[in-house]
Amino acid sequence: MNAEIISVGTELVLGQVVNTNVPLLAKTLAKLDIAAPYQVTIKDERQQIEDAIEAAWRRADLIFVCGGLGPTADDVTLKSTAAALNTSLTTDQKHWQWIKQVFKRRQIKLLNENIQQARYLTGGQPLANPAGLALGSWYSTDGRVVVVLPGPPAEFKAMLEKSVEPRLVATFGSGQRIASRTMNFLGRPESTLMEEIGEATKKFSQVTVTSYVQPSRIQVRLTVPDLSASKAERVLGATADAILKVDRQYFFGFGDNCSLVNQVVSLLKKQGKTITGAESLTGGMFQSTICSVPGASNVFNGGFVTYAAGAKEKLLGIAPEVIDQHGVVSAETARAMAEKSREKLDADFGLAFTGVAGPDALEGQVAGTVWLGLAIRGQQTQTKLLHLAEYSGRQEIRNLSVQYGLQMIYQQLRE
Amino acid sequence: MNAEIISVGTELVLGQVVNTNVPLLAKTLAKLDIAAPYQVTIKDERQQIEDAIEAAWRRADLIFVCGGLGPTADDVTLKSTAAALNTSLTTDQKHWQWIKQVFKRRQIKLLNENIQQARYLTGGQPLANPAGLALGSWYSTDGRVVVVLPGPPAEFKAMLEKSVEPRLVATFGSGQRIASRTMNFLGRPESTLMEEIGEATKKFSQVTVTSYVQPSRIQVRLTVPDLSASKAERVLGATADAILKVDRQYFFGFGDNCSLVNQVVSLLKKQGKTITGAESLTGGMFQSTICSVPGASNVFNGGFVTYAAGAKEKLLGIAPEVIDQHGVVSAETARAMAEKSREKLDADFGLAFTGVAGPDALEGQVAGTVWLGLAIRGQQTQTKLLHLAEYSGRQEIRNLSVQYGLQMIYQQLRE
Structure with missing residues (x-):
């Protein structure tokens, strides 16, 4: 079954606001196994709305029209939808009484136009709005369903969850069983990673593998349809194992919301260990990232930002010869920063960052050249050289340095 | 003239990511007086892409196809666009050589598929990608222009600004003459600020004043249409002056891209002064924000992250009695952190942050309670108490603390 999503709003068309309603709706539909392969954004304009609904009518069984249910003159969604469907509007008298009471209680002047917000498509059902004034509409005809929803994100979300999703399940069922698992990777180019994964999962023909590149990770999603829950889990588990045999060193966790910093803080906490840092090009970003996790105080007491060479000597007591002989951007300086x-x-781990954030080169090294150092209580200090893409820009180089630093600790902690 | 925007990406259709590229493009077009009344989102699927381009062809003079330029098998945008336009693809040999060099330098294995990222529509021109590997395409035919752009937001933005916008201006002109000025404010609720500004600008009837709330500032835009350039500048200047008479203390600069940290780093540099910091709840975020500005090394050498009370004593040498008597979240602790x-x-300014990021309360103080301290060479130390909205969440509380800290220095520097 196909759905089509029509977003109505001049502010959307002009780019004044980012549309967060459509992703929310699309996710809900995907969960119910309803595809929405075509999504349109148009202005608050009667003809355009009517045309869009008619075009959707030819492509989809389920049509969502979102936004433009306010009381002002430019809110023409409901009228235009009624026109496209050859129906009219009905006023929900009980809801209209309630709107009048709300205005009285809040001491706001009621306008005649507010009655629009108590209307819905004649022949359909009104949808309650748990977070605002305007009703939605649910309208079935000729084997198709048209749903009209309000634009403000809080109202949209509340109506979607409380009224629309239950009706979708009741009308179309909860979809075929699709099981999926998301794996997160860092440090392998997408094309190489997917080639290796393709090779490793060749024999799991039921599993679809897709990848999605985000700024600080590559998410790989494994999906199996049409299997019983226990069988699906078994197949997904075996597929993931096959992938980990090849790419474990780049892997850092399962789940859509998994992040390296959460993994690191949680492992440190579990193992009762603490961490500190000395940061040059990242300038505090690593420590700030650690502190973004609630409960970071269990594993982190404080640390150093040593941007200039002088601060490396003064705050950490690094011998000037180390920097003089090897340069600021060197394994030796990273090692000394981490250890000191x-x-x-007196922490269990000390992580150091020194490198070239750009845009200019430093000591003859191009932007994106970064040394990481990881000092570990009772073990040898590790260093690692990164060549980050110089064209990706200063913030991205700093951000990726932090992520690769977190990965170094993660690999140590999960051993 | 009408444009149409086609976004390609299965992750968009499934709602896994929010589309921030389209609003950016739509804003650029609106500035040039080009309408984009129809915007479509579709999957990475050859037939759907071809159909969408053909449908757009009937409605629009300028067609944007965005996303799906990666090297993997599901990136079919360029091929499908070529098919829809009855053209083929040309490899930009120079760019292909450059890609090969990048992979070599970064020690990553090059795949045959990567050559796709050096291709563009035959008969058109390649568009340089300042932030990634894949070329874009600009293709003119039959009085229409088709533009193909990459999906990753950083690449999309860079290509839009550097390559597309100048070409649009050259091809279609810069639109009608509208003069505008943007003013940036922090620390006043939007409704109060706009009420004061409305009062102050009453007599400038030609000027339209609009506001836009962002996470770390309120942007107020003054617009005048249909005036000669010099007259427009005069009217906008007089209006801005009238606003500054009332709200100067919350104002920090003109321009869409103005930020407090850029203002602060630039004033410090101009005045030959240096800054350091000691951070508790912000955990390095203030110093990292300073380091986000290229050339920060002129004004910043390093500083301290003192998350735990012990680190405040150990790294800064704060007397334990200060914390014992007044608590970690106190004017006295903020003052001592800043001064030490x-x-x-030996910096000119020392800025300290101590407070409750949440979600839990600390020392009986609710999340959002923050003390700032600003030590100034040769002057009295200033302290300031913030009550940030606890419901806004941990990251927002930390981020706003940094912005209010920057504002304290800014107000000092602009005196």
């Missing part, structure tokens, strides 16, 4: 920070705060 | 950090690095 760890010692000074 | 400034002294230790």
Whole structure:
């Protein structure tokens, strides 16, 4: 079954607001196994709305018309939808009484136009609005369903969850069983990773593998349709195992919302360990990222931002010869920063970042050249050289440095 | 003239990501007086892409096809666009050589598929990608223009600004003459600010005043249409002056891209002054924000992240009695942190942050309670108490703390 989503709003068309309603609706539909392969955004204009509904009518069984249910003159969605469907509007008298009471209680002047918000498509059913004034509409005809929803995100979300989703399930069922698992990777180019994964999962012909590149990770989604729950879990588990045999070193966790920093803080907490840092090009971003996790105080007491060479010497006590001989951007400087920070705060791990954020080169090294150092209590210090894409820009280079630093600790902690 | 925007991406259709490219493009077009009344989102599927381009062909003079330019098998945008336009693809040999060099330098295995990212529509021109690998395409035929752009937001934005917008201006002109000025404010509720501004600008009837709330500022835009350039500048200047008479203390600069941190770093540089910091709840975010500005090394050498009380004593040498007597979240602790950090690095300014990021309360103080301290060479230390909305969440509380801290320095520097 196909749905089509029509978003109505001049502010959307002009780019003044980002449309967060459509992703929310599309996710709800995907969960119910309803595809919405065609999504349109148009202005608050009667003819355009009518045309869009008629075009959708030819393509889809389920049509959503979202936005433009306010009381002002430019809110023409409901009228235009009624015209396209050859029906009229009915006033929900009980709801209209309620709107009048709300205005009285809030001491706001009621306008005649507000009655529009108590109307719905004649022949259909009104949808309650748990977070605002305007009713929605649910309208069935000729084997098709048209749903009209309000535009403000809080109202849209509330009506979707409370009124629309239950009706969709009741009307179309909860969809075929699709099971999926998301795996997160860092440090492998997408094309290489997908080639390796393709090779490793060749024999799992029921599993669809897709990838999605985000700024600080590649998400790989494994999907199986048409299997019983226990069988699906077994197949997904075996597929994931086959992938981990090849790409474990880049893998950092399952789940759509998994992040390296959450993994690291949670492992540190579990193992009763603490961390500190000394940051040059990242300038505090690593420590700030650690502190973004609630409960970071269990694993992090504090640390150093040593941007200039002088601060590396003054705050950490690094011998000037180390920097003079090897340069600021060097394994030796990263090692010294990591070790000194760890010692000074008596932490289990000390992580150091030194490199070239750009746009200019430094000591003859191009932007994107970064040394990481990881000092570990009772073990040898590790260093790692990154060549990040210089064209990706200063913030991206700093951000990726933090992510690769977190990965170094993660790999150590999960051993 | 009408444009149509086609977004391609299965992850968009499934609602897995929010589309921020389209609003950006729509805003650019609106500035040039080009309408984009019809915007479509479809899957990475050859037939759907071809159909969408053909439908757009009937409605629009300028067609944008965005996303799906990666090297993997599901990236079919360029091929499908070529098919819809009855053309083929040309490889930009110079760009292909460059891609090969990038992979070599970064020690990543190059795949045959990567050559796709060096291709563009035959008969058109390649568009440089300042932030990634894949070329875009600009293709003119039969009085229509088709533009193909990459999906990753950083690449999309960079290509739009550097390559597409200048070509649009050159091809279609810069639209009608509208003069505008943007003013940036922090620290006043939008409704209060706009009420004061409305009162102050009453007599400038030609000027339209609109406001736009962003996470770390309120942008107020003054617009005058249909005036000569010099007259427009005069009217906008007089209006801005009238606003500054009332709201100067919340104002921090003109321009759409103005940010407090850029203002602060630029004023510090101009005045030959340096800054450091000691951060508790912000955990390095203030210093990292300073380091986000290229050339920060002129004004910042390093500083301290003192998350736990112990680190405040150990790294800064704050007397335990200060914290014991007044608590971690207090004017006295903020003052001591600011002064000690400034002294230790011999900087002109030392800025300290201590407070409750939440979600839990601390020392009986609710999330959002934050003390800032600003130590100034040769002057009295200033402290400031913030009550940020606890419901706004941990990251927003930390981020706003940084912005209010920057505002304290800004107000000091612009005196």
